[in-house]
Amino acid sequence: MCRKELFDPSDAYLRSLRKNTNRILNELNHTDNSLKEKRYELFKELFGRVGKNLNIKSNFHCDNGYNIYFKDDVFVNVECVFCDVGRIYIGNNVLIGPQVGIYAVNHPLDMELRRQGLEYGDDVIIKDNVWIGGHVTINPGITLEENVTVASGSVVTKSFESNVMIGGNPARIIKHLK
Numbered sequence: 001m002c003r004k005e006l007f008d009p010s011d012a013y014l015r016s017l018r019k020n021t022n023r024i025l026n027e028l029n030h031t032d033n034s035l036k037e038k039r040y041e042l043f044k045e046l047f048g049r050v051g052k053n054l055n056i057k058s059n060f061h062c063d064n065g066y067n068i069y070f071k072d073d074v075f076v077n078v079e080c081v082f083c084d085v086g087r088i089y090i091g092n093n094v095l096i097g098p099q100v101g102i103y104a105v106n107h108p109l110d111m112e113l114r115r116q117g118l119e120y121g122d123d124v125i126i127k128d129n130v131w132i133g134g135h136v137t138i139n140p141g142i143t144l145e146e147n148v149t150v151a152s153g154s155v156v157t158k159s160f161e162s163n164v165m166i167g168g169n170p171a172r173i174i175k176h177l178k
Contacts, residue, residue: 001085006108006118009085021046021065029058043070051092056080067104067121076100077134086121086140094126097134097152102126106140127162147177 001007001014028042036055043050046065051072059079062068067084071091077098082088086104090096104124107114122140126132130144133152138144143159150156151167151174160166163177 001121004086004120004122006113006120008117009119010117017064017066021062024065025061028056028060031058033057048087063105071128085119086123089123089125091126091128091130091146093129095131097132097136099134100132100136100138102138103140149177 024042024046028039028046031038031042033039039056040050040054043054043056047068047070048066049069051070051074053073054070055074056076057078060076061080062082062084064084067086068082068088069090073093074090074096075094076096079099080096081101083101083103083105088102088104102124104121105119106122107119124138124140125143127144127146129147130150132138132150133154135153136150136156137154138156142156144150144156145160145162147163148160149165150171151165153169154167154171155169156166157170160171160173165174165177166172167174
């Protein structure tokens with residue numbers, strides 16, 4: 001799944017893992033945002049790594065959870081969707097706006113394979129000090145280097161270097177930052 005190899009997501013073992021993920025997500029999304037300690041315990045149960053000061057507002061959605069790795073001081077606003085068939089790495093001091101979609105999953109271009117329901121993981125890496133505005137879409141296989149700002153509503157279809165502000169559909173460099 002995480003080796004960019006096609007797999008069948010209807011596999012019984014994978015379905016059982018997703019059932020557990022859905023149980024945790026249901027509890028998380030029904031736990032008041034003010035109950036930080038309770039939510040943090042659920043984060044530790046759900047995610048592959050949980051750094052200090054992780055704050056994710058409900059509602060939050062993901063495929064698996066265990067393929068998401070958070071470092072320290074991360075804020076994720078409401079209604080975000082992380083498709084973590086591949087791994088999603090979130091660095092230190094990252095701000096993620098509302099209704100952001102991060103998609104570390106892809107499907108084959110070949111129609112016959114796609115009709116079989118096959119898919120594969122394609123990691124997304126968000127490095128330190130990144131700010132992602134609301135309604136941003138980050139496609140599979142993307143790396144955002146340190147200190148990138150992504151303007152609201154952008155669709156990120158390629159990786160970007162450090163110290164830039166990007167925006168648009170598809171996202172492009174708007175300006176270089178200090």
